[in-house]
Amino acid sequence: MKKVLGLALGILTAIGGFLDIGDLVTNAVVGSRFGLSLGWAVVVGVIGICIFAQMSGRVAAVSGRATFELIRERLGLRVGVLNLGASFMINLMTLTAEIGGVALALQLVSSVSYLLWVPFAAFALWLVIWRVKFSIMENVAGLVGLFLIGFAVGLFLLGPDWGELGRQAVHGVSTSNEKVSTYWFYAVALFGAAMTPYEVFFFSSGAVEEGWSVKDVARSRANVLVGFPLGGLLSLAIAGCAAVVLLPQLISVTALSQVMLPVAVAGGKVLLAFIILGIVAATAGAALETTLSAGYTIAQFLGWSWGKFRPPAQAARFHLLMIICLIVGVGTLMTGVDPIQVTEMSVVFSALALPLTYLPILIVANDPEYMGEHVNGQALNGIALIYLVIILAAAIAAIPLLIITGAGQ
C-alpha cells in the first residue's frame, strides 16, 4: 500500500512539476495565435523530455554521479567550461522568468503590482531552500501545482468543437495572419519549453540528494513515463483553452492576465482561484528547481560540496551561490523588463542549450565504466539518436528564427 502511495505521489508530482511559466506562457500564446496547429511540437517535446529525464535519472542512480560532475569528468575541461557557462546563464534566465511568474500570479490575487511581489517571492523561495526538506518541497509544489488540471477541466467546460480542434492539430488554422517563420519559431519555443534543461540537472541531482539506488530507477521510470505525458496533456489543454476563447476574437496573449480569460469563461471565480493557486505553486516549484539547478551545475563542476541534504554550513559555497543567483534574478526583474518576454526568451534559449547537456548524458548512459550493466539498450539508443538530430536541428534554428521573426512578432 505504501508503495502504491509512493508511486502515486511520484507521478502526481511529476505532472504538477512539469509545468512552469515557460509552458504556461508559450502554450497560451501559441493557442491564441495558432490554435492547436502546433500541438505536435508539444508531443515531440514531451517524448524528448521523457527520454532525457529517464536517462539522466538512471545515470545518476547507477553511477552516483550527477550531470555536471559527469560532464567535466567525461568530456574534459574545455567542453565542460563552455557547457557550464551556457547552461548556467540560461538557467539564470529561466530562474528570473520563474520568479517573475510567481510575482505575476500574486498580482492576480492581490492587484498589488508584481514588482512589489518580486523581492518578497525571492525571499520566500530562499527560505524554503534554506530550511525545507527536499522531498517536502518537491511534494507540496508538485501536488498544489496539480491544480493546473483546472485547464483541462476548463477546456471541457467550454464545450469546444472537438472535431474543429482536431482539424487544427492536423491541418493548421486557415484564417491565420501569421507567417511561416513565426510558426517554426514557436515550434522551437514549445520544444524548448517542454525540454527545459534545468529539469534534467534537477532530476539527476535530486536522484543523488535522495540517495537513489538502482532499484529506484524503475520507480523513476514510472514517474517520468506517466507523469510527463500527463503534464504534456495539460500543456495542450492550456493551448486549447486559448484557442477556443481567444483565437476567434483575434486576441493574442501577451500577459498572464489574458490567460485567465478562458478560465473565467469556463468556470468563473472558483476555477480562477484553483488555477491561480496552481500557477503560484507550479512557478514557485520551478523557481526552486532552477535556483537549485544553478547551484548544482556550478558546484558539481567545480567539485564543491553540494546538496540540500547537508546543513548549509557544510555546503557553504553552494548556498552562497544560490543566494547570489536569487539576488541577480530580483535585480533583473526590478529593472522593469517584462517577465513574459524574459520567459519567451528563456524557452528559446533552452532549446539552444539542449545539445550541451543531452549529448554528455547520452554518452555516459552508454559508458559501461559508469553504468555497469545498465547501459542503454539498443531500442532506447535508436530513439535517443533520433532525438539528438531533432535537438540539434532546433538548436541551430533557434537563433536565426529569433532574429528573423523578431522574437515571434
Added chain:
Amino acid sequence: MRVSMWAAGLILLLGLICGCSQQSTATEDLIHALSEAHSAIASSVLGIDLYDQQRSTRAVTETLLEDMAEQIVDAERALETVTIDSEQSQSERDAALAAIHTGAAALLTSRDQLQQRGAVDNTADLEAAGHQIDSVLGQLRGGQ
C-alpha cells in the same frame, strides 16, 4: 587558424540572416500596432464582461486592464517610429493613430473607473473604439 575561420563563417552567417530578415513596410508596422490595439481592446471588453457577470474577480480584472492599457499605449508609441514614404501611408498612419488613440483613451478610462469605483460603465466607448480599430485594420489588410 581554424578557430578564426569558424568565427568568420559564423559572423557571415549571422549577417546574412539579419539582412534577410524582412524589413517591414510602413503598412506592416501599422497593421502590427493596430492588431496589438485590437487585442488589448477585445481582451478588456471580455474581461469587463466577465467581471460584470461575477465570473471574474476584481483583482484579475484590474490586472488585466492595467496590462492592456500598457499594451495599447505601447502600440500608440510604436506608431511614432513608422516611416512615412508616401501620401497614402501618411493618411493611413493618421487613421491608425486616431483609432488607437480613441482606444487608449477609452481603455485608460475603464481602468481608472475600476480602480476608483469598482465598476466600469464605458464599455460602449470601448466597443466603439474597437470597431474603429477594426475598420482601419480591415482597410489596411484589404489594400495589401
Added chain:
Amino acid sequence: MTSNTGSEASRWLDAQLHLLDRQVLDVDGVPVAVVDDLELSEVLVGQEIPIDTPPPVITALLSGPALATRIFGGRPPESRMQRTLWVDIVEIDVVIRLGVGRDILDLAWTEGWVRDRIIGRIPGGRHTPQGEPNDERGRS
C-alpha cells in the same frame, strides 16, 4: 603505483583518464575538490633529466585556480595550488576517496571561509533542513 598499497596487485592508471578532473571526497564522503594537476617527485621543469634517474613518483594531487591556465596555457605557481597527499588516498574509483577529514586539509579553505564568515552567520545555517536526519548521504 606507489607507497600505500603493498598488498594489492598493481593497477594501471591513466593520469588523464582516471585522475584528472576527478572529484575528491574526504573520509566522510563530502566533496572537497577536483583534481587539476599532479605533483611528481624529483622532476624539475626546464632541466635535463640524467639517464639513470629512477622514474618519478606521484607525491600529491593538486587543485587550484587552474581553469584558465588549462584552457589557455601555462601553469599557476606551486604556491597557489593546494596539495592532497598521495598517501592520504584510500580508493581510486569513479571518485577519489581520502582517508582524512576535510578539516585538516588546505583544500577546503574557501569553503571554510564562506562557511565561517557568511553562511554560518545566517540563522539556521548549521542545521539540516527541517525534518532531515543528519546523515551524510554517501556518494557525493
